[in-house]
Amino acid sequence: MxxxxxxxxxxxxxxxxxxxxxxxxxxxxxxxxxxxxxxxxxxxxxxxxxxxxxxxxxxxxxxxxxxxxxxxxxxxxxxxxxxxxxxxxxxxxxxxxxxxxxxxxxxxxxxxxxxxxxxxxxxxxxxxxxxxxxxxxxxxxxxxxxxxxxxxxxxxxxxxxxxxxxxxxxxxxxxxxxxxxxxxxxxxxxxxxxxxxxxxxxxxxxxxxxxxxxxxxxxxxxxxxxxTFVATFIGSPPMNLIDGVVKGGQVVFSDGTSLPVPPRYSAAEGQRVQYGVRADNIMPIGHALPPEEHMAELDMTVSLSEPLGTETILFGEISDTEIQAKMLNPRPVEPGETMRFQITLDKCHLFDAESGVSLRT
Amino acid sequence: MFRYKLPPWLLLLLPAIIVLAAVVMLPLLLSLYSSFTPYRLTRPDSLFKWIGTYNYEKALTDSKFWAAFGRTIVLLTIALNLEMLLGLGLALLVSKVTRGQRALRTMMMFPMMFSPVLVGFQFKFIFNDNVGLVNNALQSLGITDQVIPWLVDGKLAMFSIIFAEVWTSTSVFAILILAGLYAIPKDPLEAAKVDGCTSWQTFRHITLPFIMPFIYIAMAIRSLDVARAYDIVQIMTNGGPARRTELLWTLIGRTGYVDAKMGYANAMGYTSIFLAIFFTVYFFRKLTSARNELGMGG
Structure with a gap:
């Protein structure tokens, strides 16, 4: 006691x-x-x-x-x-x-x-x-x-x-x-x-x-x-981190794709950042949770799928970074298939690329 | 042409079998046989006279034999226990040393590097009543003005022999116990600390059970060693004075080579081998049960 x-x-x-x-x-x-x-x-x-x-x-x-x-x-x-x-x-x-x-x-x-x-x-x-x-x-x-x-x-x-x-x-x-x-x-x-x-x-x-x-x-x-240390250490699969630069309220990745700066996060224009999104928050449309208030969409080509039964983990790439996404109510997915994914912005994170510190306000 | 071929396993074992037979079996059988004859070295023909168990009966009823037997057991008991305690203490001390432990371990082995005969001479000098180191030291320090007859008085002579034995062989125990100490896993010791043990309790309940197998190995080795003790005693007192430090093997040696009664000596030898066998079996039993205690099995 x-x-x-x-x-x-x-x-x-x-x-x-x-x-x-x-x-x-x-x-x-x-x-x-x-x-x-x-x-x-x-x-x-x-x-x-x-x-x-x-x-x-x-x-x-x-x-x-x-x-x-x-x-x-x-x-x-x-x-x-x-x-x-x-x-x-x-x-x-x-x-x-x-x-x-x-x-x-x-x-x-x-x-x-x-x-x-x-x-x-x-x-x-x-x-x-x-x-x-x-x-x-x-x-x-x-x-x-x-x-x-x-x-x-x-x-x-x-x-x-x-x-x-x-x-x-x-x-x-x-x-x-x-x-x-x-x-x-x-x-x-x-x-x-x-x-x-x-x-x-x-x-x-x-x-x-x-x-x-x-x-x-x-x-x-x-x-x-x-x-980023905590972000990748806690949670399975680990949080996806994508390098990018902030431009006009968007985080632009090296291949030109971009996602909006997540709500409650703020970064200076031109700041180099890492965009964090967990597999649970990037899901193929049609196999996802119902959309919430702040959503974004992008296309990604699936290179590999790992069926787990109730869900399937999909592996793809955004600007040369491997991304793991989660698919609910899975159907078979062929490698090479391009799918459209929805991203729940409310649950995304932004970290300073140098220090790895969260940019949450 | 008929050629008998030896099975390969026998062929391969044959060199070893021949060597063993020549070196071990033949002398063993010959000595066993001679113990049933009145064989004297000076009268070779006596080897062919069969007298049955006469030599054994004579040995078993000979008070000199039994006195030597008893003395050997006393020496064995006292020397082994002293060596164990001192070796344990030494090992515990050395295991705590952090700097220069290697050098210490090497130094600890020094006494083992000397021939027992030389050790015997050394202690014969040290305990000499006239010119010996001990008496000189005691007298110079004013502790006594007597001449203490270290090697002449029966009890003191036995003490001196045990002292020499312990000096040479404590390191056998120390080294083996030290090996045991190194082999103890760290976790149970820490668990014991957390469980509330003082250092003494940790030693008593955890360390000691872990090193018991090593102690028994040392005991088994040393019991064989001491049971055949000959050289140190032979040099220091030659079994004297008046047989008061006579041990089994000095008695047997004297009977065989000085009195030339080889048949009788062999009979005593075979009888005393039981002593060695008994102690070996005893300590191996102990070793096995100590190992089982620890769940080491096998």
Missing amino acids: AEVHLEKVVKKYGELEVVHGIDLDIGHNEFVVFVGPSGCGKSTTLRMIAGLENISGGNIRIGDRVVNDLPPRARNISMVFQNYALYPHMSVRENLGFSLKIAGKDKAEIEAAVDEAAAILSLTPLLDRKPGELSGGQRQRVAMGRAIVRHPDVFLFDEPLSNLDAKLRTQMRVEIKKLHRKIKTTIIYVTHDQVEAMTLADRIVIMRNGSIEQQGTPLEVFANPVS
């Missing part, structure tokens, strides 16, 4: 600074996901919160305690590791009860806590097995169980699902979300998978090169990315 505050937290390895003064306030019971490509400092930040890495500068507070120099055991946190980090020589029961045993709790209490955690995670039939006899998903559940028996102030998850296969990952994602609802504890979760981040988080913190690029609810960061 605690808030976590990061104040100007810095991590240096010798001369190399890998986390550059992060400020972040995490609320009580909030589920915060750190997401970013590898090497962005997200795991390092998590490990600093856990106390497994020293802090080179700034403050970390858990509840009202500054924990900068406290060892992990004094922070009342639990952590789930990417490789599960189970104790291979102990049974599931012993793994779950280990932290309580270390804390000197009596046997009955340990047993009750272990049984409760096992019940929550449906581990009861596995209690007497060794980790070596469990599947990946089961091991992951044990790792989570080990974390919850202690009723910690904060849960830390370090890429817990990245060693699981795709199907299991989806399943465990749901379990983690349910778990959060059941146990109501602050959770900080690190992943490089934007789908995990979107589906799990109350708040997403997108990190890049040791700094926070953007934070907000999943829908906020999806709808209003502050930069």
Whole structure:
């Protein structure tokens, strides 16, 4: 039951600074996901919160305690590791009860806590097995169980699902979300998978090169990315970005096609920009959502189609940039077929070509 | 023309079989056979007189033999445990060193590079009651004005031998345990820290189970080594004074080569091999179960 505050937290390895003064306030019971490509400092930040890495500068507070120099055991946190980090020589029961045993709790209490955690995670039939006899998903559940028996102030998850296969990952994602609802504890979760981040988080913190690029609810960061980095990182397929120049309220691309500057965006005449449009907002007419207020149309030749069942992803080109578009109620599309597409301007974005920063007003 | 052809596998194995037979099997069978004869080196014809299990019966009822047997077990137990503890400590210390660890590891191996005979001479000098380093040091420091008979008093002589053994071979444990420490995955150690372990608890509950297999390997190797201890003892005390440091193999060596009773010596040798086999089997059992603990299996 605690808030976590990061104040100007810095991590240096010798001369190399890998986390550059992060400020972040995490609320009580909030589920915060750190997401970013590898090497962005997200795991390092998590490990600093856990106390497994020293802090080179700034403050970390858990509840009202500054924990900068406290060892992990004094922070009342639990952590789930990417490789599960189970104790291979102990049974599931012993793994779950280990932290309580270390804390000197009596046997009955340990047993009750272990049984409760096992019940929550449906581990009861596995209690007497060794980790070596469990599947990946089961091991992951044990790792989570080990974390919850202690009723910690904060849960830390370090890429817990990245060693699981795709199907299991989806399943465990749901379990983690349910778990959060059941146990109501602050959770900080690190992943490089934007789908995990979107589906799990109350708040997403997108990190890049040791700094926070953007934070907000999943829908906020999806709808209003502050930069091309966020725009291409969040959402699948990634947002299409087309280079162009602003001329008289239009963005003109190198092949001469143009689209209007999207509403709520403003750019100087002659400014070099990147036009951002997600696949969901560029659809072939006749296979699209009903048009909204601000629409544009253009022709595009389809070079490839990927049928997914309920929709088909169409690949085409606008001024030498590959574009992915979405087709609803799909019909077979032959490569080379030219189709007319509608673009929902209200959901398009404009970024400065140099800095990648959003030009939203 | 009839030509018998050996199957290819046998043909290919034949060189190895011949060499093994000549080098290992023949001497082994010969010595086993001779243990059932009153064979004396000085009387070759005695090799052909069969006396059944007489030598074995004599060995098993010989108090000198059993005294040496017991002493060997005492040496084995004390030396192995001391070496294990010291090696473990050394390995833990070295594993914490960040600069110059390679050099330290190499230096740690130095005692193993000396011939046990030389080590024996070295410690014979160090523990000498008149000119030895230890007595001189103790007297100069005013700790004692007595001449301590390190290699003459039975208990002290045993201590001196164990000291020499430990000095030479602690590094076997240190190196193997160090290898074990390197092999421990980082995650469980971190998990233990988060789970609330102090360094001691982490060591006790996580590190130790992980390095147990390595300790048992070292134990198995060293138990064979110590069970056949001969050279250091032979040099330092020659089994004396008055047989008070007599070990199995110094006794067997003396019986075989000094008293020339080779048949009897062989019988004692075969009996004591069981000691070595017992310890090897014991430590391998332990090793296997420690590995199973860790889910390493196989």
